[in-house]
Amino acid sequence: MIWIGDQLVSEGPGGVYGERMIQGYRLWNPRRSKLAALYHLGKGIDLESHHRVLYLGAANGTTVSHVADYVEVVYAVEPAPRPMQDLIVVARQRKNIIPIMADARRPERYIPLVEKVDIIYQDVAQPDQAEILSVNSRFLVSDGFMVFMLKPRSIDVTRTPAHVAEEVINELSTRGIRTEECVWLSPYYPDHAALICKIS
Amino acid sequence: MNPNEGSYPLLLMKSYWFLDREGGTCHALPHDQRILAERIKQLEGDKTAETPDWEYAVKCGFVKNRGEYLDLLHATALFLAADRIDEESKVDHPELILMVKMLDEIDTVINLLSERSVEWYRALNPEFSRKSEIPRGRKLRDLMRDGSDEALGEILDEIEQLTKRRSTLSGKVSAKAAEFLPNCSALAGGLVAARLAAEAGGIRALALMPGSAIQVLGARNALFCHLSTASPPPKHGLVYQYRGVHGSRKERRGKVARVLAAKLAIAAKIDYYRGESDPVFIEKAQETILNAGRSP
Numbered sequence: 001m002i003w004i005g006d007q008l009v010s011e012g013p014g015g016v017y018g019e020r021m022i023q024g025y026r027l028w029n030p031r032r033s034k035l036a037a038l039y040h041l042g043k044g045i046d047l048e049s050h051h052r053v054l055y056l057g058a059a060n061g062t063t064v065s066h067v068a069d070y071v072e073v074v075y076a077v078e079p080a081p082r083p084m085q086d087l088i089v090v091a092r093q094r095k096n097i098i099p100i101m102a103d104a105r106r107p108e109r110y111i112p113l114v115e116k117v118d119i120i121y122q123d124v125a126q127p128d129q130a131e132i133l134s135v136n137s138r139f140l141v142s143d144g145f146m147v148f149m150l151k152p153r154s155i156d157v158t159r160t161p162a163h164v165a166e167e168v169i170n171e172l173s174t175r176g177i178r179t180e181e182c183v184w185l186s187p188y189y190p191d192h193a194a195l196i197c198k199i200s
Numbered sequence: 201m202n203p204n205e206g207s208y209p210l211l212l213m214k215s216y217w218f219l220d221r222e223g224g225t226c227h228a229l230p231h232d233q234r235i236l237a238e239r240i241k242q243l244e245g246d247k248t249a250e251t252p253d254w255e256y257a258v259k260c261g262f263v264k265n266r267g268e269y270l271d272l273l274h275a276t277a278l279f280l281a282a283d284r285i286d287e288e289s290k291v292d293h294p295e296l297i298l299m300v301k302m303l304d305e306i307d308t309v310i311n312l313l314s315e316r317s318v319e320w321y322r323a324l325n326p327e328f329s330r331k332s333e334i335p336r337g338r339k340l341r342d343l344m345r346d347g348s349d350e351a352l353g354e355i356l357d358e359i360e361q362l363t364k365r366r367s368t369l370s371g372k373v374s375a376k377a378a379e380f381l382p383n384c385s386a387l388a389g390g391l392v393a394a395r396l397a398a399e400a401g402g403i404r405a406l407a408l409m410p411g412s413a414i415q416v417l418g419a420r421n422a423l424f425c426h427l428s429t430a431s432p433p434p435k436h437g438l439v440y441q442y443r444g445v446h447g448s449r450k451e452r453r454g455k456v457a458r459v460l461a462a463k464l465a466i467a468a469k470i471d472y473y474r475g476e477s478d479p480v481f482i483e484k485a486q487e488t489i490l491n492a493g494r495s496p
Binding site: 100 | 215216217240243244245246249250251252253254270271273274277278280281282284285288289294
């Protein structure tokens, strides 16, 4: 990862979403991207130039554009048409973003397009997010990592986030996914956790 | 000869987005985004579809190297995504929903501006009282324009303009609704049909709803109040705007709303899945709705 002082940056053509530039690098703001927050907390999987990434919940392509600056190719899955319009604009500038308009719950829809990847990054904020990760783990190489952004408030607002997170970790393990680490993203994102997982 | 050969030809066939591989031979496709995108659509959910193997694409002569493979995949994926957005807007017509939301927002703005103008006028003319018999709408605006502040007069002109825009837009919404929701529009009127679709979150979402949900669309507060406390359930939401509902006697309204909503649920399904008007259905449904309003 590239740091300038204590600022995380990425190298690529700027002006994707009005991000600030520092010495020709694009500032990757931890308050606008949960993945940047994870790196700012000193955790996460370092992105390398040979990595292939499956990105579930690509939205408008803000974080996707930074990931694409670091890795070889990003398969960006997003089901909704409106954010997809923005994502297409980002993907036109960056040839290593492969936009896929599909629901991450139905991976059979994009099996023909997505090869085996080194990292699966998931940020979908849905009640069934654990299941979504599990059905997509088929795309991961056997020693690959999954970075899973967990929003306990999207699963059950009435219980404490820590309790929900524990349950999700248990559910993942029954589905053959081992959680290596659980990182809470405060102060950047209160009540959000990042799980670093592997196939067990 | 191997007995399995020939008897299970499908097992030997592998389909990638860029080529078919049959036994030892492969049939590469042309480098045409349109053709490749069509093929990807066919492969969705196909059991023989394979996770792509770029090395095989090179071996087979489809591309020269990984760089070319990714470039072609990128171009095809962009084409496919744009195509999907297009398809989605063809069935879900997001513009209809945005138009009806715009219409409702213009109403809110007109009401807010009118309220504030009256307050302003009152401050300038203390003898003016809202308790007395005062005109409304255009007549009220004409009254206020006389002998009032110039700035207020200009704002009243703007309200006038907005009112005109509103009626133009309202006509357009009705026309669009008659086109995209022909059956719902015939039963409940274009504006109500469009508002229902907007509240449901799209034409598709409306088509997937049961009648009981359509009946209380737009009565969210009353519905959740009913679910969490012992308050009575709402009889009607947006369907209240249909004259057959708000025009009938109070004790009949619930029944009319229920029957209308049930018929709208069917109409929405015809609109979404068939996309054309069904005169036989409309006639029968209208009769049923009319009967529901009559005293037994």
